[in-house]
Amino acid sequence: MTTEEVRTTTPAGSTEPAGESGRPAASGVLGRVSWGLADQAVTSMINFAVGIYVARELGVHAFGVFGLAWLTYGVVLNVSRGLATDPLMVRFSGVPEAAWRAAAARSSGTALAVGGTLGAVCLLVGLGIGGEVGPAFACLGVALPALLLQDSRRFAFFAAGTGRKACTNDLVQGAALVPAMVVAARAGTVAAFLLAWGAAAAAAAGYGFLQCGVRPRVTEARGWLREQRDLGSRYLAENVSLSGAGQLRAYGLGAIAGVGAVGAVRGAELLQGPFLALLMGLSLVTVAEAARVLRRSPHRLGRFCLLLGGGQAAAALLWGAALLLMPDRAGELVLGDVWHSASRLIVPATLGVAGAGLGSGAAAGLRALAAARRSLRCQLFASACYLGGGLGGAAAAGTVGSAWGVAAATSCGSAVWWLQLRTALRERHPEPLPEVRTP
Numbered sequence: 001m002t003t004e005e006v007r008t009t010t011p012a013g014s015t016e017p018a019g020e021s022g023r024p025a026a027s028g029v030l031g032r033v034s035w036g037l038a039d040q041a042v043t044s045m046i047n048f049a050v051g052i053y054v055a056r057e058l059g060v061h062a063f064g065v066f067g068l069a070w071l072t073y074g075v076v077l078n079v080s081r082g083l084a085t086d087p088l089m090v091r092f093s094g095v096p097e098a099a100w101r102a103a104a105a106r107s108s109g110t111a112l113a114v115g116g117t118l119g120a121v122c123l124l125v126g127l128g129i130g131g132e133v134g135p136a137f138a139c140l141g142v143a144l145p146a147l148l149l150q151d152s153r154r155f156a157f158f159a160a161g162t163g164r165k166a167c168t169n170d171l172v173q174g175a176a177l178v179p180a181m182v183v184a185a186r187a188g189t190v191a192a193f194l195l196a197w198g199a200a201a202a203a204a205a206g207y208g209f210l211q212c213g214v215r216p217r218v219t220e221a222r223g224w225l226r227e228q229r230d231l232g233s234r235y236l237a238e239n240v241s242l243s244g245a246g247q248l249r250a251y252g253l254g255a256i257a258g259v260g261a262v263g264a265v266r267g268a269e270l271l272q273g274p275f276l277a278l279l280m281g282l283s284l285v286t287v288a289e290a291a292r293v294l295r296r297s298p299h300r301l302g303r304f305c306l307l308l309g310g311g312q313a314a315a316a317l318l319w320g321a322a323l324l325l326m327p328d329r330a331g332e333l334v335l336g337d338v339w340h341s342a343s344r345l346i347v348p349a350t351l352g353v354a355g356a357g358l359g360s361g362a363a364a365g366l367r368a369l370a371a372a373r374r375s376l377r378c379q380l381f382a383s384a385c386y387l388g389g390g391l392g393g394a395a396a397a398g399t400v401g402s403a404w405g406v407a408a409a410t411s412c413g414s415a416v417w418w419l420q421l422r423t424a425l426r427e428r429h430p431e432p433l434p435e436v437r438t439p
Contacts, residue, residue, distance in 0.1 A: 309361020
C-alpha cells in the first residue's frame with residue numbers, strides 16, 4: 001500500500017454524494033457524468049464566445065493583450081484550485097451534507113481570499129506599468145475575486161454530486177455576459193471586456209448563494225490552508241507549474257515573435273476551445289468520479305482512467321480533423337483577421353490537445369489516489385517540457401515552431417503521467433492489474 005492514501009471524511013459504507021443517496025449506483029454515475037458534460041459544454045461555449053467576440057472586435061494585436069490577461073487569469077485560477085477546491089474534491093466528494101456545507105464554505109472563502117489578494121497585486125501592477133497592457137491587468141485584478149468565487153461554487157456542487165446546479169450557475173453567467181459584452185463593445189477596449197467578464201461572474205456567484213445558501217467564510221481560509229496543507233501545497237505547485245509555463249511561454253513568444261504571435265496562438269486555442277475548457281475543468285467530474293470508483297471498485301480505477309483519457313484524445317483528433325476541413329470564409333467569419341495566422345497552427349495544436357487529453361486520464365487517477373508526490377513530479381516534468389518545447393520551437397521556427405514544440409512536449413508528458421499511475425496502482429495492488437496498460 002502506498003503511503004499517499006486517500007484521506008476522506010466519508011463514513012464506512014457511505015459512497016453516494018450528498019443529495020443523491022438512494023439512487024442506484026449506475027444511474028448516479030450516469031447522471032453525474034451527464035451533468036458534468038453539460039456543464040463543460042456550457043463553460044466551453046462561454047469561453048469560446050468571449051474569445052471570438054473579443055477577437056472580432058479588437059483585432060489580432062489587441063487580442064494578444066487580451067490573451068496575456070487571460071493567461072494570467074489561468075495562473076491565478078490554478079493557485080485558487082490548488083489551495084481551495086482541489087483538496088475539496090479529493091476529500092469531500094460524497095460526504096454527508098453537513099460535512100460538505102462546512103467544507104464548501106471554507107473552500108469558497110479561501111478562493112475569495114486568493115482572488116482578493118492576487119487581484120490587488122494585478123491592480124497595482126497594471127497601474128504601475130501603464131501603456132496598452134496596464135489597464136487590462138488592472139481591470140483583471142478588479143474581476144478576479146468574482147471569477148474565483150464563481151469557479152469555487154462549481155467545484156463545490158460537483159463534490160456534492162449536484163452537477164445540475166453547477167450547470168445552471170454557468171448558464172446564469174452566460175446570460176449575464178450577453179448584455180455585459182454589448183456594453184463593453186461600445187467602449188472597444190480590452191479593459192472593458194475584462195470588466196464585463198468579471199461582472200457576469202459576480203452575478204453567477206451571487207446566484208450560487210441562492211442555490212445552496214453557503215456563504216464563503218474568508219476568516220477561516222487560514223484554517224483551511226493549514227488543515228489541507230499536505231495536499232494543497234503540492235497541488236498548488238503542480239497547478240502553478242502548468243499555468244506558469246503557459247504564461248512564460250506567452251511572454252517569451254511575444255518577445256521572440258511579437259505580440260501578434262501570442263494572438264495567433266490564442267486563436268488556435270480558441271479553435272480547440274471545447275477540449276481546452278474540458279481539460280481545464282477536468283476535475284469537476286473526473287476526480288470525484290475516480291475517487292468514487294476507488295472506494296467502490298479499486299481494481300477498476302485503471303480502466304476508468306484509460307477510457308477517460310483515450311476518449312478525450314480521440315475526440316480531440318476528430319475535432320481537429322473537422323477544423324482542417326473548415327473553409328477560409330468560415331474561419332474568417334469566426335475569428336476575423338486572426339484566422340489566417342491561427343489556421344497554420346491547427347495540426348500541432350490538435351496533437352497537443354490530444355496528448356493532454358490522454359494524460360489527463362492518468363492525472364485523474366493519481367488525484368483520486370491522493371498520490372500528490374507523484375502527480376507533482378509528473379506536472380513539473382510536463383511543464384518543463386512544455387516551456388522548453390514552446391520557446392525552443394519559437395527560437396527555431398517562430399510561431400509554428402513553438403506550436404510543434406508544445407505538441408511534442410505534451411506527448412512526452414502524457415507518457416510520464418501513465419507510467420506514474422501504473423506504478424502507483426501496482427504499489428496499492430501488488431497483484432498485476434490486467435486492465436491497466438501504459439498507452
